[in-house]
Amino acid sequence: MTESLREWAPALHADDWYRALADSMDEGFCVVEVLFDEQGRPQDYRFVELNPAFEKLTGLERAAGRTARELVPDLEQRWIEVYGRIASTGEAIRFTDGSDAMHRWFDVNAFPIGPPERRRVGILFTNITERKQADADARFLADLSERLRQAVAADELLEAVNSALGAYLRASRCYFAEIFSAEDRWMVRRDYHAGDTSIAGDHRISAFDPEVLAAIRGGQVLVADDTRTDPRSAEHYAGTYEPLGVRAHVVVPLLREGHWTSNLVVASDRPRQWEGREVGLLETVAERTWNAVERLRLDAGLRESEARFRGLAESMSQFAWIADGTGWIFWYNQRWFEYTGTTLEQMQGWGWKQVHHPEHVDRVVDRVQRSWETGEPWEDTFPLRGRDGNYRWFLSRALPVRDAAGDVVRWFGTNTDVTELRTAQEALRAGEATLRMALETGRLGQWELAVASGGLEASVTSKATFGFDPHEPLTFGRFLELVHPDDRSRVQEAVRRTLEAGCDYEVEHRVIWPDGTEHWLLARGRAARAADGTIDRMRGVTLDITDRKRSEEQLRQMDRLEAVGVLAGGVAHEANNQMSVVLGFAGFILKRDDLPDEVRTDVQQVQRAAERTALVTAQLLAFGRRQILQPEVLDLNAVVGGMHSVLARTLGETAKIVLALAPDLGPVRADAAQVEQVLVNLALNARDAMPEGGTLTVRTANVKLGDATGHAASGEPIPAGRYIRLEVRDTGCGMTPEVRRRIFEPFFTTKAVGSGTGLGLSTVYGIVKQSDGYVEVESEPGGGTAFILHFPRTPTANEAAASPAEPAGSLGGAGETVLIVEDDPLVRAMVGRTLGEAGYRVLEAEDGQAAIELLARTESWPDVVVTDLAMPRMDGKTLAARLHALQPALPVIFMSGYAADEVVRRGLMTEGGPSLQKPFSPDRLAAALHAALRGRLRRPEV
16 A cells, blocks of 8 residues: 555545545545755654544644644754755655654654645554554563562662662662661661652651552552542642652552552653553563562572571581472582581582481381472481491481461571480480389389379279270269279278378279289379479379288287287196096095095096196197197008097988098108198098088099199198198088188187087197198088198108007016106195106106206106206206216106197297107106117107
């Protein structure tokens, strides 16, 4: 079309129809007349003809007939000169140029019209301002991006952007304002200003209209073409805008996480119609620039922090390092290199893997990569190799540093040597394991009571002492329910004292297990205090002492039996002396031929009463294990067999006796007569338990008992070893546990008054114990009773042999001299009369010293000496020693009313010496004397 206009230019000037064509074009078209001065220089041009598009594209109104200088006083001279050259030369020109005065860019085709002397130029143009501005904006933003990329300091960047943006938009002022709402101020650090006045500094936020502030806080861009007339600012123009030289402005607020942090403000000192393009550009510039500012400030803070960190890290004992956001480590403190013996070049990035232990490195890499990827703090423990090749354990921690957008930009990490701590922890764990083992070995259960909640944490062992399942929950209330009702208040009071006064907790109490059984516990504990000093917990241990309590009760039972035995021995000593006199003199009376029958009957009653008293005394001594025994190696099978008929008569016709004797039974060392007494007493007990008849089984066996095989009836354990077992079992009514616990107590009986002394089983117990044996009892109501006796098997290799029978014949003397030494005159008289009537010559002395003095006055020695053991001035043992020093073969027979072990304890006689236990009959005395004179008894050990 441009070429057509050039060809038809002369005709167009002449014809009118071209106007219709020009009027229909979108391009602008005009014909101008160039005005020259006298020197032929172009000074202006007048618009002669215009098409309708002209005004729209140029913004010039009513331009026909007016000159360019009139319409645009500041129009650049180059526009006038280019059109003058076309008018002068007649050459057409196409060019692109912009006018700052018109704020537009044009693509122009200019050509001469008509004769040269008319100096007219036709101008066909299009407005390319938007395209040019878009290109310019793009170039500006590209330049801005480069500035942002190269920026190293936030304040310098703000100053550069303010200047570039202000100049680019031809603004009078440009700045970023930082908002401090809590302090009612906004601050400008650096600003661009076309004039001489800077507004850097602090200003009040409240000076602006509240509605304006509300809009800005909400993120709304504020555009004002004229602050003096804009209703949002007119009221504050004089006090706020005019002093700042702001007649028109654009305010772009910047929000972070909903909070108003800053503004970009571009202002003009005269009214200005802001274009949408300009506002959009400002929003882009504001966001990009402030992001960069925040990044730079963060970097600056980070660099400062890194500097402080490095300074601190170099002075700290731990290893320290810094990595970028991806985990690439680029810095270590000197301590790392001193320990590892490496260099930074070796350790950068992932080089640190070189000093990790092969067994741990994969795990460490996996965990740290997970932190790098998720941004979560990292912590791990692992060994690192030192320059000496040895490994030490380190605790490593790393924390992320994030930018304003929340992205990780740095990792700060440390490695702390925890080798000693780990060693201590391992020792602690070993100690705890040892403690647990010790507690479990000692059957000690741990527990902890929380005061506030009443929760009771208990170990498996502790729960076991309460009869609880290991996984069953336990509370203090539930524990109290288990405590025996009689002990509950005592336990609660002990707990209260501990929690209130802080004193130690120690109490023995009973608990009733869920299965109904009763158990004894010993609990010890202490109060534990919280950080504020208040008692908030109790911790302690629990021990099941049921066995100990039972043992204590059994020991008390044994002590009671022992005490009764001691008492019995003392009583028996006095009774034995008196009964010896009674029996002796009763015998003398009964030997008289002239004794009236009624008197003889009376004396016989006295004799029987004395014999019964002597029997009771003997049973007391047997119970107290204080008889003077004559132990020998026995075959229990022979003893039991010899007693078969006696036992059968004892049981009566309604009961049956069964003997089950081991054929290879080993020997024991015991007093045969006392073993027979045991069998008789047990048979009597069985007879009373089987009033309707039954079976009594006597069984013997060789047994070998191991540790903790069983306990005797007294509760004491039976030591391991080889024993001969004598079991006497009946099928009678049996006993209750209460009766069974008391059967060995002297004088305890369940029989009717007058039906028994209550000493039968006490005698059994004493005889067996004195023979170093043990008694077990098995009995249930309705299930019969078994007495199981264990006698130590004698280490003697020879089996027991029957003692030769006493030869028949007279036990009387033939004039042999007998020295009687006894401090009790009645006993001495009885013994002297007995021996005198038996045909012996009798000498008497009241004690050992008197005997020595008597022998010193006589010319001959006695054939035998019968002496009491316990006497004043000189006892029987000392006397025997003095006599044997002069006459070693002199027989000495000891008499004593004391118990055997009391005699031995006092040192009056060695165990097993020849003796007569008071009371004794004249016949026993004569038999003992006869045996001594015939050499039947071994020489006494004194």
